Amino acid sequence: MQHLFFLLFIVLICSCCTKENPNASGTDSITGLDYSVEKPYLKQVELTQAGRHCRMENPMIEGDRIIYFIKDDETGEGWINCYDKYSLELLWTWNDAHTEYGAKGFGNYSYIYNEVLCISQSNLSYGIDINTGLTLWHQKAESGRSYIFGLEDNIVKQTNEVFNADATLRKASYQDGEWKQLFSILQDDSLSVQMYLPCLFKLEGNNYAAVVTSKWLPSPVIRQYWLNLYSLTEDRLVWTSDTIPLHSNLSGIPGGLPVFTDGQILLGNNSIYSYNVEDGSLEWWKHYGNTFVGISSQLHARDGVLYANNEDFYLAAWDVHTGDEIFNVESGGLCSQLQYCDGKIYQTSVSTNNLMVFDAVSGERLFDVEAPYYKRFTEYDELRFQSTLTVDPETCLAYTTDKMHLLVYEFD
Numbered sequence: 001m002q003h004l005f006f007l008l009f010i011v012l013i014c015s016c017c018t019k020e021n022p023n024a025s026g027t028d029s030i031t032g033l034d035y036s037v038e039k040p041y042l043k044q045v046e047l048t049q050a051g052r053h054c055r056m057e058n059p060m061i062e063g064d065r066i067i068y069f070i071k072d073d074e075t076g077e078g079w080i081n082c083y084d085k086y087s088l089e090l091l092w093t094w095n096d097a098h099t100e101y102g103a104k105g106f107g108n109y110s111y112i113y114n115e116v117l118c119i120s121q122s123n124l125s126y127g128i129d130i131n132t133g134l135t136l137w138h139q140k141a142e143s144g145r146s147y148i149f150g151l152e153d154n155i156v157k158q159t160n161e162v163f164n165a166d167a168t169l170r171k172a173s174y175q176d177g178e179w180k181q182l183f184s185i186l187q188d189d190s191l192s193v194q195m196y197l198p199c200l201f202k203l204e205g206n207n208y209a210a211v212v213t214s215k216w217l218p219s220p221v222i223r224q225y226w227l228n229l230y231s232l233t234e235d236r237l238v239w240t241s242d243t244i245p246l247h248s249n250l251s252g253i254p255g256g257l258p259v260f261t262d263g264q265i266l267l268g269n270n271s272i273y274s275y276n277v278e279d280g281s282l283e284w285w286k287h288y289g290n291t292f293v294g295i296s297s298q299l300h301a302r303d304g305v306l307y308a309n310n311e312d313f314y315l316a317a318w319d320v321h322t323g324d325e326i327f328n329v330e331s332g333g334l335c336s337q338l339q340y341c342d343g344k345i346y347q348t349s350v351s352t353n354n355l356m357v358f359d360a361v362s363g364e365r366l367f368d369v370e371a372p373y374y375k376r377f378t379e380y381d382e383l384r385f386q387s388t389l390t391v392d393p394e395t396c397l398a399y400t401t402d403k404m405h406l407l408v409y410e411f412d
Helices: 002-016 096-101
Strands: 044-046 054-057 060-061 066-074 078-084 090-094 111-113 116-121 124-129 135-140 149-151 154-160 168-174 179-186 192-197 199-201 206-217 222-230 236-240 257-260 264-268 270-278 284-289 300-302 305-309 316-318 325-330 339-340 343-347 356-358 365-370 389-391 398-401 405-409
Touching: 078 096, 078 116, 096 124, 096 135, 111 149, 149 199, 154 192, 154 206, 154 305, 168 206, 179 192, 179 206, 179 222, 192 236, 199 257, 222 264, 257 300, 257 305, 270 305, 300 339, 343 389, 356 398
Parallel strands: none
Antiparallel strands: 044 405, 054 066, 060 066, 066 078, 078 090, 111 116, 116 124, 124 135, 149 154, 154 168, 168 179, 192 206, 199 206, 206 222, 222 236, 257 264, 264 270, 270 284, 300 305, 305 316, 316 325, 339 343, 343 356, 356 365, 389 398, 398 405
């Protein structure tokens, strides 16, 4: 009998130390939330890091894997989790950069090619095997910004020694990350210089990078911007545009991240610009007020149509050649990057705490759901949708977060 009581005691202790599966019924011992309550269109939910509050960048989908870039709100520690995209089973965790250098988190833009994940944090860059989570290579430079863009076997990033030093665009192979200088904007007078995020695209068999550069002065206020087209195939600067027109000195950066479609390079701040890729000529621009681009929200273009969300709570679409508006509809203000799948535009709104789906032709709002575990004026007040969203192009499943959970939505 004593042995029986002892065995029951051990079982009870072990059960108290086991994290409950959020998909199971009943109240979770970590969060206090009841996951058995059905939420509209919510297909799957999984806790991140035992329910700690975290900031997450847009996840990346490759094959049957989904990769999240996570940073703990309290400690600042950053790591990468790879999950099976169907079951949300955790396959591996990576935080070598934190272990070796104390690096905290990773930028919003990374690149996967031939099953190698290329990432960057400041002057550090890494190549990771997405099957095993093992580091394949890493480079430590004197400077750098926290993003990597890629096209085929090339990866590209921009570096600055300090904020007002020469700005340089560099490229490397995804296989080793050994960076080579492409072109620079030099500080040759009293004006500071800057280079912004590049848009990489293929056109007529050649690979290109479109990037905005600037020269500026805080007082008196001087803001000058140019759009540049660089051939990655031929390693040469193809053209630099005339100075980009601004509605005012407060208009913001035009083209923090350009987009390309149908022969046009599109830029945005509180205006929208359309440049011809052949010669860098400005074909049209329109001023709207408030911004179309922010820390998370950027332009999206495909098939000759530009989509952009304005922080004044509207989503608009334009013909990229004429500038004619296709639609202008109410939306969510400050939002995630726009995502497209099967004729629909997706966004999560930080301002309204909603995930919304729009018809990409008419702008009709098809779905609109609130974050599933948000409860105002309670301990769950922070469980709002984040500006984090990736839609699987194969399944149209929408992957997002609320600082504590991985959330998967199915709207079909």
